[in-house]
Amino acid sequence: MENTIKQLKEYLIKHDIKPSTIRLKILEYLLNNRIHPTADDIYKNLLDQIPTLSKTSVYNTLDLFADKGVVKVLSLNEKEARYDINTRLHGHFKCRVCSRVYDFAIPYDVSIPHELKGFDVNDIDINFYGVCQNCKNQGRKS
Numbered sequence: 479m480e481n482t483i484k485q486l487k488e489y490l491i492k493h494d495i496k497p498s499t500i501r502l503k504i505l506e507y508l509l510n511n512r513i514h515p516t517a518d519d520i521y522k523n524l525l526d527q528i529p530t531l532s533k534t535s536v537y538n539t540l541d542l543f544a545d546k547g548v549v550k551v552l553s554l555n556e557k558e559a560r561y562d563i564n565t566r567l568h569g570h571f572k573c574r575v576c577s578r579v580y581d582f583a584i585p586y587d588v589s590i591p592h593e594l595k596g597f598d599v600n601d602i603d604i605n606f607y608g609v610c611q612n613c614k615n616q617g618r619k620s
């Protein structure tokens with residue numbers, strides 16, 4: 479599903495973000511590449527289209543997106559954070575061989591454990607780690 483520039487602009491404005499060329503390009507990349515990219519992945523992929531792009535502007539844009547709830551920052555035992563355009567609650571499986579991050583659905587009614595009653599819970603991460611079926615079938619090991 480391709481998004482029109484108009485749709486992308488509206489998406490940013492809805493999240494209280496002023497659309498700029500860089501912001502629109504990064505948003506478009508995230509929507510079209512559901513691979514949980516790092517800032518570096520995004521930078522390398524957009525450099526052809528925006529030769530003036532700097533890594534700092536990618537980081538700044540992602541920080542802003544995270545602030546405004548456009549992306550979720552994933553910490554998956556990695557040095558570099560990954561970014562997810564899907565901010566609804568879902569789980570992640572990180573393959574230690576191919577480094578791919580898979581999404582999986584989790585039931586809607588994840589309840590707050592009774593030990594945390596009275597706490598404010600802002601975020602929930604459910605991360606699984608291991609070797610994906612693809613890598614297992616190919617006999618690949620880390």
Ligand SMILES: [Zn+2]
Pocket residue numbers: 573574575576577578609610611612613614
């Ligand atoms: Zn794998």
Ligand SMILES: [Zn+2]
Pocket residue numbers: 514562564568569570580581
């Ligand atoms: Zn995800």
